[in-house]
Amino acid sequence: MRRPLISQVFSAFAISILLLILASCQNEEVCADATSNPLRMGFYLPVSADGSPQAYTLDSLTVYGVGRPDSLIYQNAKKVMAIDVPINPTTDRTGYVIIFPENIIDTVWVDCTLHLTFISAECGFAMRPEIVQVSHTKNRISTFQLIQNLVTHSFEEHIKILLYPDTGN
């Protein structure tokens, strides 16, 4: 009579080895995703039928980091509903200059607590920002809503930027 458990024991060991192999595959692309933590901000108008903000598409947009006008994150980008911007890992306050259509300019400041995290032996370390406070100028930006304060390498939106309605020409 066969002893069934012994084959199950060895099979489980083999399966676990395979799963470990699959789970451990890391290449440069995976490390880049794991160590980057883009801040996602969406644009909205503060009115809609049910009272919730309404997603808004900007005709054009230019964005750069405060102190970095020479390096544009978005350069005259068209049809923009949301932006992904890098958070500065060297300081707990990051600023972004946003140039809206008709050359209306606002600055958004994001204050974070930076949590040092070890990703893996291959990928090394990364900062995991936790948003503490958001402030901004009010030329086109009316207010904001903080949706998610932990900034990870996911596609979720962290901040809703509510705009004054476009007055047109």
Add this chain to the structure above:
Amino acid sequence: MKNISKYFFILILAISPGVKAQEAETLVFRQNVSLGYDVSGFARKLIEPEVFMHGISAGFEWRPNWTASLELGTLGIDVQRDSHQYLASGFFVRSGVNYNLLQKTSMPGEELFVSFRYGFGSLAHEAPNISIIDPYWGSLETSLDPARYSAHWAEIGGGLKTRLFWNIYIGWDLRIRLKLARSSDIEMEPYYISGFGKGKNNSVVMLHYSVYYKFPFGK
């Protein structure tokens, strides 16, 4: 390709044929002590060469199907890269009981068990060299001073154990661990917590594979 060949060889060794039949025997319960070694740390080291965990266990079956268990082990991590270094070392203790769901008279030498444990792990970790590069904002050079960390957790699991030959047993078990308490006011969560798993998680699922030697004695 070299790694794939190595892992395929291990896979072939692992899928071995069944052993020969054994006649049913009249069983009289004897208290027994077993000593075990968790070999899953070697499997992890194949994937993460810088991380090594190993553990030993002692079990005492004081009444039929009930085994008191004590597990001890260590953790060592040594990551050396141009852009970063991370070092950690620690130990863990886990204690609890196993309950065998199989009746001994029907399948001698076989166990299908559930396990309950309480665990404690302590470690020291440091990162003498940390470099975080952001393509837009620039790079950050920093370090993590040596720091101690400890955690308590509860675990529940289940597994199989079977006799290989003589008094040698092998088995695997799957455990779910839930962190109950940890050090506060820390600069960074450790990469691994000794005996628990990944430090950033509040709960983990871990698979263990062990070899045991059972010492029968008693009435």
